[in-house]
Amino acid sequence: MRGARRPEPWKRGPVVAASALLLGLLLLLHAAVPNRIGHLGSLVETFLPWFGLFVPVLLALALWRRSASALLALLLPVTAWLTLFGGQLIDRSRAGGDLMIATHNVSADNSDPAGTARDLAASGADVLALEEITAQAKPVYERALAKAYRYHAVLGTVGVWSRLPLSDTRPVDTAMDYGPLGATKPAAVKLVYNRALRTTVATEHGPLAVYVAHLGSVRVNPRVGFWTDSRDRGAVALGKAVAAEPERRTVLLGDLNGTLEDRAFDGLTSHFRSAQDVAGDGFGFSWPAAFPVERIDQILVRGVQPRSSWVLPATGSDHLPVAARISW
Numbered sequence: 001m002r003g004a005r006r007p008e009p010w011k012r013g014p015v016v017a018a019s020a021l022l023l024g025l026l027l028l029l030h031a032a033v034p035n036r037i038g039h040l041g042s043l044v045e046t047f048l049p050w051f052g053l054f055v056p057v058l059l060a061l062a063l064w065r066r067s068a069s070a071l072l073a074l075l076l077p078v079t080a081w082l083t084l085f086g087g088q089l090i091d092r093s094r095a096g097g098d099l100m101i102a103t104h105n106v107s108a109d110n111s112d113p114a115g116t117a118r119d120l121a122a123s124g125a126d127v128l129a130l131e132e133i134t135a136q137a138k139p140v141y142e143r144a145l146a147k148a149y150r151y152h153a154v155l156g157t158v159g160v161w162s163r164l165p166l167s168d169t170r171p172v173d174t175a176m177d178y179g180p181l182g183a184t185k186p187a188a189v190k191l192v193y194n195r196a197l198r199t200t201v202a203t204e205h206g207p208l209a210v211y212v213a214h215l216g217s218v219r220v221n222p223r224v225g226f227w228t229d230s231r232d233r234g235a236v237a238l239g240k241a242v243a244a245e246p247e248r249r250t251v252l253l254g255d256l257n258g259t260l261e262d263r264a265f266d267g268l269t270s271h272f273r274s275a276q277d278v279a280g281d282g283f284g285f286s287w288p289a290a291f292p293v294e295r296i297d298q299i300l301v302r303g304v305q306p307r308s309s310w311v312l313p314a315t316g317s318d319h320l321p322v323a324a325r326i327s328w
Contacts, residue, residue: 013067020058024076027051027084031263038225045261046226046294049088049283052081091281093308097325099203102312103129103253103297104321105214106137113137116315117144123312125323127201128161129253131214156194158212158254165202172196172241174213174234196238196254200247205328208304209247213238213254231257232264239267249303251326255319256298272300275324279306286311286320299324 030048035041055077062070102125106116117140120128128149133141138154145152149161153169160166171194196213216230235256242252252272258264260274276284276295285292297319299309304326312321
């Protein structure tokens with residue numbers, strides 16, 4: 001008996017072709033993924049750049065199946081991914097800059113806060129924001145950074161160190177008081193858990209408003225899915241605070257516990273630009289330090305121009321510090 005004829009190239013690999021089309025549609029229409037069930041939309045957007053890894057897998061399958069339809073279908077996810085993230089593949093940094101700013105979640109479990117402080121001071125940052133400062137580590141950071149930074153302020157678990165004068169430093173309510181008491185907690189208790197502040201840096205070009213924030217953690221839980229409630233409430237509150245900020249030149253530094261592709265940060269990205277997106281080199285992933293897969297530590301700006309943005313070497317923290325140079 002003569003063997004059955006193989007399908008024509010355009011008829012081979014229908015599953016591979018359909019998978020490529022679905023991947024392309026997911027990349028193009030990620031904002032349409034519903035968030036009502038387990039914050040699925042936010043979960044997809046958090047890892048959106050990594051969906052590009054499916055392209056070479058599907059390409060290998062298409063070549064193995066010798067499927068012309070699958071190869072053609074792959075043009076959709078390739079085009080979609082390049083549209084979304086192609087700019088991250090080039091170096092957008094430029095020389096110059098009037099001020100270097102940096103932010104670092106130093107980690108409450110950091111076993112060498114003094115070493116971390118020395119590394120950060122050696123970076124040359126003019127303004128340095130720290131998050132997750134414990135009561136035990138606070139005097140260590142203050143001593144270790146005192147020589148490099150004449151001015152500093154710590155409110156709760158966040159702080160800012162500066163070579164330039166600071167003024168009008170105050171906590172920012174991001175509605176993340178621990179426990180069920182919420183806003184009814186006494187002010188002294190609320191300050192202990194304060195995770196955001198606002199200050200003014202006096203530069204030779206005029207005042208610069210600086211916000212430092214550490215938004216709530218996120219969790220992947222089999223029962224509730226992608227749990228982001230605390231972070232999302234903090235993002236909304238922080239968005240309202242910066243929207244009311246009268247200073248035109250403003251920067252936001254901190255660990256936002258999420259990527260800017262996540263719709264939860266629409267209220268912030270509507271007021272700011274990401275220094276990494278404007279003047280970075282690559283994706284600038286900052287967490288976890290051992291094998292970074294996400295950019296959750298952010299430098300956002302408005303009224304100033306990012307000239308460059310980069311990730312600093314690892315310290316004793318599970319996050320990597322991130323830095324940027326800005327100009328007027």
